Amino acid sequence: MIDRKKSPAIYDAVEFDLKLKPCEKYTLDNGVPVYAVNAGEQDVVMVEFVFFAGNWYENQNILAASTNFLLKNGTQHKTALEVNEHFEFHGAYLNRHCYNETATVTLHCLSKHLPQLLPAIAEVLTESVFPEEELAIYKQNQKQRLEVSLKKCDFVANRLIDDYLYGIEHPYGKYTTAPDYDAVEREQLLAFYQQYYTKGKCVVFTAGKLPADIQQQLNSAFGHLPFNQQEIPEVTHAVKPAVEKKYNIINDASGVQGAIRIAQPFPNRHHPDFIKAQVLNNVFGGFFGSRLMSNIREDKGYTYGIHSYLQNHIHQSAWMISTEAGRDVCAATIEEVYKEMQRLRDEPIEKDELDLVRNYMMGSILGDLDGPFQIISRWKNYVLNNLTESYFYNNLQTIRTISAEELQALAQKYLQPEAFYELTVV
């Protein structure tokens, strides 16, 4: 009979010799840098164009996001329908996303279709015309979508907490209202598009089972375009955090849950505490076995889930705790969050728990690096945040060696309740 109480021996994930698969880098004729990871078994490929065209650069609310959204809604030669038909006929996806500093256009397709698809992307990036009719439909539908979202307590909470942290004028803190959509005009979209896309700063990331001639394909489709010929403007934004720290908001009087956000400002990835704080965050609320989950979900059943994390911003971050809890237990939930902060300040983390978190984090990085899309995504993160490969190895080293005392000192430095903004939206 086997002894089921006894766990099989495990290999400490901490001991794994993890390597970040290298990324090939070359430049197109116009100086556009391309980062490439060639791996994988399936004949699929991803090509992503990153532009410095996020809301950091807009001088009017929602201009960056609207430009990004409407990029593929008509060019000088094709209607919106024809653009979409071209990609969809080849079973391809052309997605776009707008973030704070950057905006992306991403192609996913079978490798064999690249020759038909890359030139069509070049057209989208240089010959979009933003038809008035498409803009009108976009405004109407986005406003309706916003109206539905504003009924949701989590959506409202996410907007407000960012406003408290950064101020409504800051790109990380501002949010959109219906009149902002109304104010967008076609001419502004065209101007933003020409400055930040057609003549903008562009970086390309590609991964998958890449065809042998991928470099030539990219160069012939994009190497002659006017990207990266001008410097992007130096733009700075002042952070104006709210003075008041605690907020209780009733958004829906009949709501059965409250969205809770507890957050404080935190430096960006270049700060020496950032990597270390990631380890502390994992212990606190960063994974299923964390203190917040164990206590507030698995012991008390107040919520379906509770998480803490460091925001993924380039300039400045925030340490955020986020959950939706039963309306009658919101106050009790907040109290437990502060109790867990206090435990981390008062008591060093026991060896056993720290070992578990180390192993979990190492295993999770190993799992994250599985496959070409995951690998390029880590490289992209480093390139856009101005970090090098050494960040990856520092991270591993910190996970392996950080001590309970260091973590306690960090908790004392950063997990002080009075430093946090606190918000409940029912």
Place this chain on the structure above:
Amino acid sequence: MITYNRFELDNGLRVLVHEDTATPMAVVNIMYDVGARDENPAQTGFAHLFEHLMFGGSIHIPDYDEPLQRAGGENNAYTTNDLTNYYCQLPAQNLETAFWLESDRMLSLAFTKKSLDVQRKVVCEEFKENYINKPYGDVWHKLRHLAYTTHPYKWMTIGDELSHIENAKLDDVKNFFFRHYRPVNAILVVAGNVKTEEVKRLAEKWFGDIPMGEKYVRNLPQEPKQQQARRLEVEADVPLNALYKAWHMGSRLSKDYYAADLITEVLGGGASSRLHHSLVKQQKLFSNLECYHFGTMEPGLVAIEGKLVKGVKLEDAEKAVEVELNRIKSELVNDTELEKVKNKTESIIAFEDMSVMSRANSLAFYELTGDVELINEELGKYQAITTEDILAHSKEIFDENNSSTLYYNSKN
């Protein structure tokens, strides 16, 4: 082409192994042949409640997550109306840890009162978060009851009402477990950087002595053919009117499924699809519009749903949808349109096959259907669908007498 080796233990546990040396990871996936359809109508939500209880400790191991995380692993699970699937991924060197944990919870759960009490609350919060505290959150509760009179697909996986979960007793929970979560009703898939011989050894070692259990024979009440259109109108505190329509379609294992899947793509797949182009872009009746199906093991539903542009009447929006449906029922789709949706299907399959986790999940699913080799035949089945098939199945599905319609009115 997905390769696999297959064997069975004496207790009926079916085991499949998919070797892939390109990854440092291993995936262990256990699919149980039990879903919300197998629940007592007075005790719905049990399969999903189990998904939670299965992480609350097993007979010899007080905590499932802790040892797995210590071994560098991550896990999750999901429940549908048809099946329940548990999966974990961990560094391949630590494969045996997953065998230890999964076999112990198949042997027996800990069944503590504390675990049941807490998970009841957690599931109730999940219910509130997704189905009560969200605008339009109750739609599928209403629409399932409209479309199904008899079949247990009439309730949602989360449960028909909160009270079923709130009243769950430890004895009911134990009975449910020993009826369904036995080796004879389970499929184990191990994928990644593993060797079949080693998996065989570990499977015998850890799962070999678990009592086989009784084979669960599914004998569910079948939905009678719908003879007449059904309609329901509700009003709620939501900002926009919304239209929902559903029609019965064939089962996941019938040939009808492939045609229905392509039909929903022609109508609703992407910005160049018929419904989006005609009703959102050209006529501006809807602010968004989707067409999809549930792809269930037993005959399922095709659905169309959309939120209306303010000022548009539900009757007018519905009429415009009918015009598009009449078109697909009366004219052959053109060859390019069919080729488009087939290309998309080819691409979806290729992207799904990229991750070891998704391959493991698919292998378990196809084994559950009774013919695992289907996994490599799917694309061919889609390729075989003709424009005439699309026409014939569209006529059959979008028959007015086969429809259920929900008008979701905004109070404002």
